[in-house]
Every structure is written in structure tokens, then in C-alpha cells.
Amino acid sequence: MSLIIFPAIDLKGGQVVRLAEGDMDRATIYGNDPAAQAMLFAQAGAQHLHCVDLDGAFAGRAVNAEAVESIVKTFPGHVQLGGGIRDRAAIERWFDLGVSRVVIGTAALENPDLVREAARDFPGGIVVAVDARDGMVATKGWADVSTVSIIDMAHRFEDAGVAALLFTDVGRDGLLKGCNVEATVDLARSTDIPVIASGGVAGVSDIHMLAIHAKDGIEGVITGRALYDGRLDLATALEIAAKG
Template identity: 45%
Template structure:
């Protein structure tokens, strides 16, 4: 199981939001590329980067910062936020990003996901952000009108290999991962799932690790590693 340190970008800074609310933002660094290097030095195998401004605007906004991150580390990076066209996918991969995450586009434009999977295979992931089991779009402000499970099943039929599943109600709360919903999604879809939202401590890592055979192949650590409730090296060791 892989631990993905999260780097969320807003106005060029590394931040964390509470439940996706920009009014409840904590700024951790004005140099995200240095944060990326720190996580790499602590043993991270893969980074999860989100362009929050891009998610709101519907197109990439923090490209220069992302370029700095890419030039500062050797480990692979997955990137989401504002990636809603094939051209943007192509441009993002051309930067050196290993995997592109489609969010709102996956709910609103299934044909894009289908074509992206055909062209780029396992370099495409979909982020399903759910509230009470229903997928949300546009930076979590709007219901997508489809359940996370039904969406995952449909995406599986396109050949999608990876889903990042976030429980919005828990994101940034340090209240523990919604293991039941995450496992249910993995079982229903047959797709590899990366768990996100609510990770607090090693207890969460251990609880997810025992579900690895059920299809939970990774977990995103955000606020926990910034606030120090979780040690990244310890989490990586526990996940192995």
C-alpha cells in the first residue's frame, strides 16, 4: 500500500482546506516545491498534488509551481484540479506528471474519461469526491446526481484502473477514514482505490492495510502529516 503525501495548491502556496472550504484554509508553505522535497526525503514514493484554483476555474492555474515541484523531486506525481479536456490531459502529461486525475469531468463528461482511458491507460485516474455516498463536482459545491458506487461501476467499464475516493465530510477533519464506504466502492467496482479524507494516525494506516487485498492500494495523507498527528516515515513503514 502506498502513502501519498498531499500537496494542495492555492495562489501558489501549499494549503489545507477543511471539507473543501476556502474560508477555512491553513497555509503551510509559500514554497510547495520545498514541501515536495521534504516528503521525498522522508521516504515518499509518490506525491498527490491538487491545483485547487484549477478545480474552481475549470482549467490549470498553478502550472508554474507544478513545474517547480516536478524539477525538485525524482518521485512520480499525480495531479488533479481543472483537468477537463483531452488537450489539458496531454499538456499535463507532457510536463512530466505521471498520472492525471479527472474529477468533475468524470461526472459531467463520461466520454472524456472513456477516450482518456483509451489513449493513456493507467496514466488516468478519477477522483470521486462523495458526500453521503453521492458524487460531488466543481470543488465539492454541487451534487453530481449519481452515487459513487454507480459512477465507479460505469468507469470500470471504460477500463479505468485507479480511483481516488474522498469522503468530503471527513476531509481535513482528522476524524478517521471512512473505511466501510471505501471498501464498498472497491468491491463494487473492481478498481484499485486510493483512500482519502480524514486520515489522522497510524491506526488509520493499519486499518486500511488489512483491506489491501480488497482493492485499497493507497491512502492520501494531508492534514495529518502537516499537523504532526501522523509521521510520514512511520506511515510508510506500516503500509509496507
């Protein structure tokens, strides 16, 4: 099975940004037309997109809804969305608007029944975010760190029917330090749920390494800053991922 490449569009104040280590005060702006950015990724061959409503992650509700809607209308492939999705109404609203998958993080820790019910009612549509600081789950836009380990969090949803676990090493996100392949592979091997890697992708070598471990249960990888800074060519990444 080939690795899925998810180019990232992170939204803050309607603009396309990337944060360093999840810090809203360390945002780099890459554009003010999210839909146009989505089309650039599509033209390079992307069939999947990962969007995050950063303001929503802190507010606990949709803040950049207009920008997300424009992306969904424009992008011809699958859009995966996270950020502030914490109740049933929000989940249903995004599916109704054409989002393919919703990513639930904070609510997965605080209200696991919400995830279980949604995974049952929207097969293949629910992704659980397992964001980690030093191996522990971080929530509320990574502002809070829990006492739950990422492995324990994964096991809580083993039988829930979630589509994937989205694992981010917060300490590497947006810093181009290289993806934490070892921790991602360890998580994938410890659960039956497919794992999506995120955080710190620096270039082609990260894609190579993750593609090699696709057989261990790594479904895909999210990359943002490396694409925007020109350190990673999307077409090349897609080619490597397809070869496995």
C-alpha cells in the same frame, strides 16, 4: 500488495494549504514553497505525491501551473495531479510536463467519453475522482452535489481501463476525524478498479486499517493535514504500508 502512501500538496495562490471540508474560506497555509515541501516528502521516503490545484478545481483550468511544474521537476518519484483538468488539451499538457497520473472528477461525470479516450491513449495514467457527500458524487471543487451515487459512478468506468478511483469523503476532508474506511472498503469490493482512500486521515490507525484491506482492492491512501500537523510521521506510515 502494499499500500501506497500519497502525501498531499494542495495549492492555493501558489502556497501549500489544507482546506476543511473543501471550503476555500477555511484554508490553513503550511508553506509558500511547494517544491521544497515535495523534497521533504521525498527525503522521508515517499515515492508518490498527490497534488491538487485547488484554484483550478473552481476555475475549471490550471491556475497553479507554475507551482505544479516546480514540484514535478523537483520530486524524484511519481506525481499524481488533480484540479480543473477538464479537457484533452489539459490532460496531454500535464503528461508532457512529466505528471505520472491525472485525476479527473467533474469531467468524468459530465463527459465520460473524455475519460474513456484518455484511459485508452494513456494506459495507467487516468484516475477518476469519486468525491462524495452522503454517498452522492460531488463536483466542481465539491461545490455541487449530483444525483449519482458513488457506486454507480464507479460502475460507469468499470471497463474503461482507468488506473484507479480516488474516493474522498468530503465531510471528513481536512478535519482529522479518521478516514471513512468502511465506505472505502465497500466501494473497493463493489468494483474491479483499485481504490485510493482520501479524506480525514488522522493518524497511524487509519494507515493500519487501510493496509489490512489492501487485499480488498485499496491501492493507496492520500494524507495531508495529519502529516503537516505532526500527527502522522511519514516514515512510519510508509513502514506500516509496506508491511501490509
